[in-house]
Amino acid sequence: MSGAMLARLRQIVGNDVETGPDSRPLVAPRSVDALAAALGAAGDEGWTVRIEGGGTWQAPDAPADLGITTRRLNGILSVAPADLVATVQCGATIRQLAGKLAGHRMEVGFDPPGSPDRTIGSVLATATAGPAAHRFGPIRDSLLGSTIVAADGKLVRSGGSVVKNVAGYDLSKIQVGGFGAFGIIAEVHLRLRALPAARRTLVAQGMLDPLFHAARAIVAASVDTTIIELYANAPPRWTLVVETSGTEQGAEIEEARAREIAGVPFEAGDSRSTVHAFGEAMTEAPVTLRAGVLPASLPETADLFTESLGPGRLSLSAGRGGLRWCGSPTAAAAMELRHRLAAREIPLTLERAPWAFRMAMGHFGAFREGVRPLSDRVRDVFDPKRLVAVALEGRANG
Amino acid sequence: MAAPLEAALAAIVGPRWVKTAAAERRTYEADGLPTHASVPRLAVLPGSRNEVIAVVRLLAERGVGWVARGAGTGLSGGALANQATVLIPLTRLNRILSIDPEGRRAVVEPGVVNARLSEAAAPFGLYYAPDPSSQAACTIGGNVAENAGGPHCLKYGTTTSHVVALDVVLADGTVATLGSVQGEPWGPDLVGLFVGSEGMFGIALGVTVRLEPLPQAVRTLLADFTAVRSATEAVGAIIAAGVVPAALELIDQACIRAVEASIYAAGYPTDAAAVLLVELDGSRAAVDGEFAIVEPILSAHGARSVRSAEDAGERARLWQGRKKAFGAMGRIARDLVVQDAVVPRTALPAILDTITDVARRYDLTIANVFHAGDGNLHPNILYDARDPELSARVARASKEIMAACVAAGGTITGEHGVGSDKIDYMEMIFDTTSLAAMCAVRRAFDPSERANPGKVIPLHTCREWRSAGVA
Numbered sequence: 001m002s003g004a005m006l007a008r009l010r011q012i013v014g015n016d017v018e019t020g021p022d023s024r025p026l027v028a029p030r031s032v033d034a035l036a037a038a039l040g041a042a043g044d045e046g047w048t049v050r051i052e053g054g055g056t057w058q059a060p061d062a063p064a065d066l067g068i069t070t071r072r073l074n075g076i077l078s079v080a081p082a083d084l085v086a087t088v089q090c091g092a093t094i095r096q097l098a099g100k101l102a103g104h105r106m107e108v109g110f111d112p113p114g115s116p117d118r119t120i121g122s123v124l125a126t127a128t129a130g131p132a133a134h135r136f137g138p139i140r141d142s143l144l145g146s147t148i149v150a151a152d153g154k155l156v157r158s159g160g161s162v163v164k165n166v167a168g169y170d171l172s173k174i175q176v177g178g179f180g181a182f183g184i185i186a187e188v189h190l191r192l193r194a195l196p197a198a199r200r201t202l203v204a205q206g207m208l209d210p211l212f213h214a215a216r217a218i219v220a221a222s223v224d225t226t227i228i229e230l231y232a233n234a235p236p237r238w239t240l241v242v243e244t245s246g247t248e249q250g251a252e253i254e255e256a257r258a259r260e261i262a263g264v265p266f267e268a269g270d271s272r273s274t275v276h277a278f279g280e281a282m283t284e285a286p287v288t289l290r291a292g293v294l295p296a297s298l299p300e301t302a303d304l305f306t307e308s309l310g311p312g313r314l315s316l317s318a319g320r321g322g323l324r325w326c327g328s329p330t331a332a333a334a335m336e337l338r339h340r341l342a343a344r345e346i347p348l349t350l351e352r353a354p355w356a357f358r359m360a361m362g363h364f365g366a367f368r369e370g371v372r373p374l375s376d377r378v379r380d381v382f383d384p385k386r387l388v389a390v391a392l393e394g395r396a397n398g
Numbered sequence: 399m400a401a402p403l404e405a406a407l408a409a410i411v412g413p414r415w416v417k418t419a420a421a422e423r424r425t426y427e428a429d430g431l432p433t434h435a436s437v438p439r440l441a442v443l444p445g446s447r448n449e450v451i452a453v454v455r456l457l458a459e460r461g462v463g464w465v466a467r468g469a470g471t472g473l474s475g476g477a478l479a480n481q482a483t484v485l486i487p488l489t490r491l492n493r494i495l496s497i498d499p500e501g502r503r504a505v506v507e508p509g510v511v512n513a514r515l516s517e518a519a520a521p522f523g524l525y526y527a528p529d530p531s532s533q534a535a536c537t538i539g540g541n542v543a544e545n546a547g548g549p550h551c552l553k554y555g556t557t558t559s560h561v562v563a564l565d566v567v568l569a570d571g572t573v574a575t576l577g578s579v580q581g582e583p584w585g586p587d588l589v590g591l592f593v594g595s596e597g598m599f600g601i602a603l604g605v606t607v608r609l610e611p612l613p614q615a616v617r618t619l620l621a622d623f624t625a626v627r628s629a630t631e632a633v634g635a636i637i638a639a640g641v642v643p644a645a646l647e648l649i650d651q652a653c654i655r656a657v658e659a660s661i662y663a664a665g666y667p668t669d670a671a672a673v674l675l676v677e678l679d680g681s682r683a684a685v686d687g688e689f690a691i692v693e694p695i696l697s698a699h700g701a702r703s704v705r706s707a708e709d710a711g712e713r714a715r716l717w718q719g720r721k722k723a724f725g726a727m728g729r730i731a732r733d734l735v736v737q738d739a740v741v742p743r744t745a746l747p748a749i750l751d752t753i754t755d756v757a758r759r760y761d762l763t764i765a766n767v768f769h770a771g772d773g774n775l776h777p778n779i780l781y782d783a784r785d786p787e788l789s790a791r792v793a794r795a796s797k798e799i800m801a802a803c804v805a806a807g808g809t810i811t812g813e814h815g816v817g818s819d820k821i822d823y824m825e826m827i828f829d830t831t832s833l834a835a836m837c838a839v840r841r842a843f844d845p846s847e848r849a850n851p852g853k854v855i856p857l858h859t860c861r862e863w864r865s866a867g868v869a
Contacts, residue, residue: 082638083742083773105640127587138581140590141559156835157828162740164556164772164812166545166594167820167827168854169836173558173590182586194640222611224681247687254681292582294501321501321580347584364585370566370574375585377842381835381863392585 005047005066012037016072026052026067032089032147032155032186038068039184040153042387049151050389051180053119054093057126057283061355062389070121073186076100084192085144085161090121090185106192109136111275113282113315113324121185126351127177128290131229131241131275134319139176142191146172148183151383161189174378177349179363181390183382196245199226200255203269204240204262208232211240212299214262215318218242219295221261224254227271230298230316231278235306239278240264240318243271281313282326288351289334291323291341298323301346308337324351331360342366355391362394403460403484407442410452415490417441426470426485427478430532432733432783433793434475434818438465438485445490447507447565447603454601455571457484463848464569466597468509468540471532473736474817476544476596476853483851488539488601494518495604502609503562503579508539508602512546515607524609527554530813531721542602545594547813549645549677549720552771554610556813558593565604566592569844579606591839596815597850599843613679616644617689618713621701622670626650626754626766629672630746632699633770636676637743639695641688645677646771647720653727653765653778657719660726664719670702674770675720723767724778731763731780737796741808743773752802753777760795774812775803801826816854824856834862 006025009017013027013034020026029035042049047065060067070091077087081104088097095116101107111130112123122128129139136142145159148171158171174182204211208230215228227243242262244254259266282288293301298316305312305325312327329337331353338348338361350363364375372393379392400406408416417423418440427435444450457464465479467487479485491507494515498504499522506515512533516525529548530536536546542564547556554560563577577589592599623629629648636646649657654666654673666673674696678688689706696704707713719726727734741749750766753775757764768776777799781792800810800823810816810823824833837860841847 080742080744082634082744084637085742137555137559140587141555150835154831154835155829157832158836160809160827162742162773162808162812164547164551164740164769164774165809166556166813166815167809167811168816168824168833169839170545170558170590170594171832171836171839173587174839176587176590177583178586194642196640222614222681224684246684247690250681250683250687253683257681290582292578292580294503294580296500322582345578346580347578347582349582366584368575368578368584370568370572371576371585371588373572374568374574374576374588374842378586378588378591378839381838381842 008041009038009066012041020067024064024066026069028069028072030072032073035068035073035184035186036149036153036155039149039151042066043152046385046387048387048389051184053091053122054117056115057118057122058352059354063355064389070119079104079106081106081192084163086190086192087161087187088120088190089187091119093117093119094123101192102195105195107195108190109142109193110139111279113279115280115283120188124176124185124188125178125180128351130279131227131317134228134317135226136193140173143172143176144189144191146175146185147187148175149186150183151385151387156183159189163191179390179392180388181379181383181392196251198248198251199243199245199271200251201269201271202242202255202258202266203274204264204266206238206264207236208238208299208302210264211238212318214264215240216295217261218258219319221257223258223261225258225319227275228318229275230318232314233278233281235311235314239274241271241274278315282324285312285327287329287334287353287357288324288326290349290351292347293323294321295319304340305337308340309333331357335361335365338366358391359395363392365394403462404440406456407453410456411442411444411449415443415445426467426487429470429472429475429477431473431475431735431819433735433789434478436478436480438479439481439483441485441487443487443490447491450488450491450601450603451567451571451573453486454567454569457848458569458571463851465850466543466601468537469511469535471536472540472544472817473738473814474811474819476815476817476850478818486601489537497522499524501579503606504609505604505606506538508537508542508605510538512536512538512541519609520612523612525612526560526607527610528557528560531724538605538607539602542593542605543595543597544813544815547769547774549647549769552646552769553642553644558590560608561589561593561605562608563606564589564592564602566600566602568600569846569848577606596817596854598840598853600849615682615685616677616679616713617685618707618716619676619692620666620705620716621674621676621696622667622703623672623674623701624670625700626672626750627747628700629674630750630770632674632696632701633746634743635695635699636692637771639691641691643676643688643692643771644679645675647675648766648768648770649673649675649720649723650766652763653723653767656726656730656765657723660729662718662722662726664715666719675716720767727765727778727780731782733781733783735779735781735792735796737777737779737799738811738814739775739800739803739808740812741773741775741803741806745806745808746770746773749775749802749806753799756795756798760791762791762795772812773808818853821854821856830859830862833859838863
């Protein structure tokens with residue numbers, strides 16, 4: 001079978017197909033059309049497909065008839081600083097994009113956990129925003145429009161390259177955090193932000209309670225912060241990172257306000273390198289989870305994670321809410337925690353894990369009323385034969 | 399034999415809330431857009447969540463299509479029913495169910511008026527950011543359907559950025575809980591899909607929104623220009639300088655004069671070619687810092703004066719002129735088409751020249767009042783709908799403006815929606831496959847296509863996607 005597959009794929013993408021580590025074909029399309037053609041062939045033949053990004057966040061370990069990697073589909077097609085929009089292909093990395101944008105004194109409004117060599121497609125498909133969501137909102141707010149490829153190779157466009165657009169249904173939304181189950185994100189228009197003239201950072205170390213109360217006091221006083229995040233690589237020792245930004249004077253005044261209101265001893269630091277270091281640590285263990293929890297319940301939810309899953313790395317967004325955890329739990333323990341959290345109306349999403357774990361737990365579960373059938377029917381639109389290997393709901397929920 | 403539909407609906411909501419008389423039904427024949435009119439078969443006004451569900455279930459049993467409606471302030475002919483379909487105004491579901499000051503959340507019924515929510519949140523130092531010009535009348539449910547915007551969406555985002563959870567009823571009568579109070583969904587982002595679906599995916603029975611803290615400081619500036627082009631170039635320069643004001647609005651001379659001749663007179667200079675209304679908000683330091691950047695840009699681009707509102711009263715007056723501009727224009731023309739399109743900000747100067755040219759060629763009066771910072775245009779065409787020749791010219795001019803915006807890299811609607819009005823423009827920006835995918839997603843929510851039938855997506859494009867898609 002593999003020989004015939006290779007021959008068919010070579011007809012479509014020429015030499016951009018090789019034999020992958022699993023001895024299956026691995027296609028590396030160089031254009032959106034080639035990606036669509038490869039998926040179209042898979043759809044015709046009924047081959048299952050694994051989509052791979054850079055492999056730094058999620059190991060490319062889903063069993064499938066063939067792999068498709070986005071690593072060569074990595075163009076930054078345009079940057080329009082005055083319009084605050086960039087058009088980017090899915091295989092471009094965070095590092096590559098940040099470098100290009102810095103030349104225009106621009107940035108994107110998200111700073112995802114994991115390696116800077118993660119691809120934009122991975123960040124969007126997993127909706128892994130970082131602490132900048134405090135200022136700029138969840139990652140969906142950065143996506144203005146997209147071209148996606150359905151599992152049968154059809155190209156579907158929605159949204160556009162302008163910042164405000166309500167023409168047609170916003171199909172881009174379902175791709176963000178859809179883990180590839182609703183089509184493959186091929187090309188996107190991203191909203192840009194101007195780099196601030198100045199950033200100021202406060203870093204404090206200590207136990208969770210005083211740091212959390214300091215963070216909440218800063219939020220309650222509406223201090224103009226861009227980041228307000230609590231981290232623990234080894235609880236009970238926590239780090240609070242507060243960043244203010246804007247004009248030199250503005251960032252400084254807000255920093256002084258934060259310092260005064262917080263009432264905990266701060267040290268100077270570099271928020272970006274601190275955030276990146278903690279973010280990279282979120283891939284040091286095999287499993288990363290996130291919970292949708294309001295700020296007031298963050299400490300008790302963090303305790304619940306530690307109690308249920310054992311030691312792990314944590315980050316808590318003190319402004320917007322939300323918790324991320326990275327460790328080595330069993331799937332059974334993680335699913336048990338999902339149900340305990342669901343009883344508190346807190347959704348738990350599996351962000352990354354080895355395939356067997358993903359299959360057992362599913363990225364999603366403990367669905368609220370009516371969500372599962374809707375999700376299934378929308379997935380039927382984009383991948384009716386379930387050819388793209390995504391453990392959206394997992395066996396336990398199946 | 400089943401009871402007649404009217405009687406069966408009356409059994410659910412009470413006879414007084416089923417409107418069957420011609421005069422009553424005619425009050426629902428249009429929304430805020432005068433170019434489309436259609437009288438519903440009947441209107442039924444449920445008074446509670448359970449009544450809405452019961453009404454939708456009954457209509458599902460009878461196979462009757464329906465159209466949900468808020469305050470009817472929409473500008474795309476979206477909330478119109480016809481002789482075959484039932485209109486469901488949701489204005490009786492107007493309770494604010496809860497406000498959580500610490501979590502900065504509110505849960506509201508769909509008929510709650512937009513401005514009322516901010517009023518209710520104000521004692522807690524909070525407000526609801528999306529602020530359409532019709533906010534004194536329009537409802538949150540309607541805002542959800544349209545993904546409504548408003549001047550302050552430049553900095554804070556449109557409705558979709560503020561809705562975290564929805565309690566919905568689908569056209570088959572099943573209910574679903576989309577999203578969560580924090581905003582993280584229990585699955586894929588169905589809230590994101592539902593918001594802006596123009597009433598074609600179901601009815602929102604409960605809406606959980608994020609509230610924002612009232613800004614510590616607000617500074618509202620009025621800059622007047624002797625040329626529209628300089629004003630639009632100043633807009634681009636402000637954004638390019640890295641400042642995203644809370645709002646950045648342009649009002650041209652035709653509109654200024656209409657406002658100043660009305661009871662909403664805001665003190666705009668009537669000899670200006672255009673004024674920019676710039677609002678900066680945030681911490682005092684941030685506002686001062688941004689003012690120090692914005693003021694010289696406005697001056698450098700030829701602003702004759704840059705006036706800063708002295709107090710809350712003056713600020714309110716400057717804004718009233720902007721928000722009531724459509725009403726003010728209503729005084730000088732019998733009818734008004736408020737158009738809506740978006741271009742990249744850098745294309746604003748050229749597109750305004752094009753609009754001026756279109757007005758001249760079609761011999762029409764077009765006044766512009768719009769969200770310049772977003773590139774979101776609102777050319778207002780003043781006319782008399784009783785004159786068919788004039789109406790036809792208005793339609794042709796509108797289409798030409800849309801085509802020019804699309805050619806400039808923009809889109810056919812930024813915040814008013816497609817509805818009935820722009821359905822024929824959809825193929826200007828989307829290919830058949832993409833439109834067919836939209837249809838297929840709609841059918842995932844409403845397989846029988848009973849919710850607001852015939853809107854948004856051209857019917858002929860819906861055939862292209864694979865049948866049902868279930869393996």
